[in-house]
Amino acid sequence: MASFNTPEYCRLRSDAPDQSINGQAQNSHQVNLPVKTPTVRYVPNSGWSRYKSAFQTLIPFRRTRSDVLVLPIDKVGFFSYITFSWLFNTVHQTDVTEIPSSSPLDSCDINGQRLHHIFREEALHTGQKELRMFTVFWRFVRTRTLAAAIIHMLGIIFNINAIVIFMKKLLTSKNNEEALIWTSGIVLSQILSALLLIVSLLGTDGQKIYDAVFYGTHVIVSPIVFLYSVLSILFFISDKTKLVNILISMFPYILTYLLLYMLVRLGGYVSSRGNILCRQRVALVHEMLTHIRSVKMTLWENVLSRHLKGTRQKELKFLWRQYFCDGFSKLLLNVIPVMAVLLYLFTIGEQDISKVILLIALFCGFMRDSLYSFWYGYKKILEALPSLERFKNIMMLVEVKKFTEKPINRYIAINIDSANFTWDNLETHNRKEKKNKKQPMNSLFELSTLTGNDNRLPALRDISFHAPKGKLIGVCGIGKSGKTSLLLAILGHLHQTYGQVLRDGSCAYVGQRPWIWNATIQENILFKEPFNKMRYYECLLNCCLTEDINTFPHNDGTQIDEMSLPPGQKQRIALARALYANRDIYLLDNPLSLVDADMAASIFEKSILIALKNRTVVLATRHIQFLTRCDEIYILDRGEIIASGTHEMLLKDCPPYSSIIKAYTHENSKKYFIETNRHNSSTTSMTTFLSQHIDLQSSSSTHSIELGEDENVCRGESSKHCDILPNYGDNLDAIDLNRYGPLRAYVSFLNSGSTYFIVILGLMALVISTLCLFSMPVIIINFQKIQNHFQIILMALLFIMLFAGFIWSFMFMKVVIGVSQRTHNSWFEKLCRAPVGYFQASTAMMFVLNLFSLDIHDLDYTLPSTLSQLLHNTSLLLCLVSIVLYLSPYCVIVLLFTVMITLLWLARKHRKCILKLYAIEVGSRAPLYQHVSNTVTGRTYIQAFAKEKEFIADFTKHCDNNITCTFLLSAANLWLAFRIRVIGALTVGIVAVVLILTEPVNWFESSNKTWICGLTLVIVVQVGQCLHRIMQAGCESTASLNLFAESSQCIQGIQSEQQKIKIRSNKPLPANWPTDGSIVFENVKTGPLPHTSQVLDGMSFKIESGQKI
Known part of the structure; x- marks a missing residue:
């Protein structure tokens, strides 16, 4: 646990008299008072006292006022904690320009000490060779992960009970008064489930490791939810004597768990191969930047460009395979519920209306969500394993040996x-x-x-x-x-x-x-x-x-x-x-x-x-x-x-x-030449x-790599010649996206008519696939009319869904990979045309490396994932509204009112805040990466001057700023998720009341009212979740598009070098070149570069073959 020690007094210097550099004592006028520096120290404790701060969160209301410059997450009460009302005062009511600092208990300092303590314990227990970082991190997050898994599981169980018990009572109730009572039970269960689901997602730990912890609990919860759903079908819905038939209908789900496991493993292998090529590509870009002058002078841009494009082409092949694994997994998630319903009706032949509706709610809702959660959580865990291995390699590095023993001879x-x-x-x-x-x-x-x-x-x-x-x-x-x-x-x-x-x-x-x-x-x-x-x-x-x-x-x-x-x-x-x-x-x-x-x-x-x-x-x-x-x-x-x-x-x-x-x-x-009189003349x-x-x-290279070799370096330096060259991309910091929107920036790379045709065809396939999934209610309502052809229709529906899903996945992969490839090649070609002066600033080098590593990774993985989720959930919402309009037109008014409240009241101010937080989070990465780069390249100096603690403190500060932004982003998304789920629960209750008090429309006069009520409620329950996914995916995709547009505009804003030196002939160079090469300047004039005084005014000279200048 963390404990605040008493303030320590840190002396600025020793007690010896101050000495100047020439060795003589000097009287300093500086008053050196002790500085109080409160520190946080981790003290291992196995008792319940280590959960003291966590238990204080269970107090319903806490009026303790916290510092406005620190996140109040440790000072708020239980209701403020679970509803995120503290976030409203921290972020939403103020202009998000300065992010408050993180809680001391969540800082990298105290958690780094705790992680290092666990690492040392595990290394002593198992030895360094047998050490597994997964075990270390599991011990680090074990308590919170298990608590989050239990709370998450309880939330889903409450939700299942709301469907199985309360909805069953609602559908079988004989009067309106009894139905209204069970409707209130559904609403309360939905709200309680929302509370438990949101509370289970409170945790932050790093990016890939953070995602693994954030979503890894789903791997534990999903099989338990599946088993509980099967038990609910067995004890509350179906007959216990039909256990074998129920297990047969569950066979597609069991088989899908195995298929998803294999697909995730295959995708992880493909991703690892692609990451190797990615590192190779970034290393090539780094080598080019390091030796940019040699590359420019030897005209190696085309050679490097071909090599880089070849490496990128191989990388995209593995990316294509990974997209195929993910697309096939998502297709399975949509098809399996239809197959399960088909098998259930084949084997059992259920005729009870209420039972069929509850089965659809479980098959297409909770059991499908459990499959998706298992797949996504296991995928995130596999992605984090290489990061854990790299972390282990860093932790296993041999530290610099400190020679503390002194010679016997004190001289x-x-x-x-x-x-x-x-x-x-x-x-x-x-x-x-x-x-x-x-x-x-x-x-x-x-x-x-x-x-x-x-x-x-x-x-x-x-x-x-x-x-x-x-x-x-x-x-x-x-x-x-x-x-x-x-x-x-x-x-x-x-x-x-x-x-x-x-x-x-x-x-x-x-x-x-x-x-x-x-x-x-x-x-x-x-x-x-x-x-x-x-x-x-x-x-x-x-x-x-x-x-x-x-x-x-x-x-x-x-x-x-x-x-x-x-x-x-x-x-x-x-x-x-x-x-x-x-x-x-x-x-x-x-x-x-x-x-x-x-x-x-x-x-x-x-x-x-x-x-x-x-x-x-x-x-x-x-x-x-x-x-x-x-x-x-x-x-x-x-x-x-x-x-x-x-x-x-x-x-x-x-x-x-x-x-x-x-x-x-x-x-x-x-080597040396000294000239006292320098004249700027063309005749010199x-x-x-x-x-x-x-x-x-x-x-010469600017990297601090000490060589054991003395190189022949030209020595000619003047204090008056500083070569202060500005960054030619002056618009790196100020980007005007009003004229060049983010979506337009992405669409600009869809530069062919065939690509637009592929996009339209893919969207049509997505809509058809979604319609097939939610057209089952229409078929079930007309079950009595098509009873003889019911199975044939469902099989045809399944085939159409598979075919449309394959078309959508293939078209989406083709468009995304095409955009990624054209973007990468365009950026690199523009970079090759940049003048040498652009690369002299260290910020330019860092910008280019981030561009071809982080931004390209975001373009390859993050942006396609969010766009796919946004398009899928948007088409899903349209299909849900259309089916509700067909089942009960009165309920569409309630749904539209819910969508308007969500989009106008919540999303209007929330979206602006989220995008601002995304921008601040991206901006907080640059100082962190720059500091890490400086520390790695200058580690010899840092260790020689014994400044490790100071640089670690700076790293902690930068890391805390970035982690605070990440935490606020997660909290803001959960703030929105809780309110949308509450609105969705109230919408379910209002729709249930409307269904009870109204009669079916004319085209359903011959149908049973129970069918319409049940199917409508099952669909409306999905609307709240769909709205939350749309809002989250919309904010994430907009932030990614903004980042992509800014990067594109930055790279396109780099001033290109003037290519006035042209090869007069396309013939190949002679075999004796450059032995017999010569250089001729004839009255060459160059204009001044910005902020420099280098000018050639009518320079004429000739260098013959074999001359040495």
């Missing part, structure tokens, strides 16, 4: 004795290799392969390394010698197989590839540390960032995700972050490799030699000018330390060191022109 900061390090455990890799033989490479594996990381081989062998306190230690070596691995081993990121590692002091880390997270420049430098004005500006001055910050739009308050910084600036910001951290040990991996020579020398002098003169610094570099200033140098070769000593000693006694120096001097003799040299107008640094 030593780092002491490594004869240690071996590997990137991973061999056993883990063997399992991964077996899995990768059957599965394609995911994005992370492809990325690591692309960058050259080979984690399977031992990284470091027999390492003996000593770093005294206050010394500058250099680490040198050729490419892939193990410099980066040594620094990461000191941080604890490598698996230690032998030896000893001792460390005394806190660490700061600067990687070879700088990591910048999505925040302001100041927040990147502070990195969750308290602000100290003097120390902050000293860091900016030492890292030469003052002039750069003055050129930014909002100085150091500029959001870095809105712009694209050159790698040199990112590296200096990362170095400033390390300086500001004020740590004991600094691990620097080529910290100035992307900065030009003059600025690098200045920063090295100010930052490393002066500001960090009393700190331990381990510097991995190949720069001669830096190695000569080190107190001691270690030389690495193929993961081993081959020599150590001062610069002079190594030059004299170590030939490999001399070779490294000579190779470095030769490589860099052509090509070198001058390139140095002025082309930023060669921005083509």
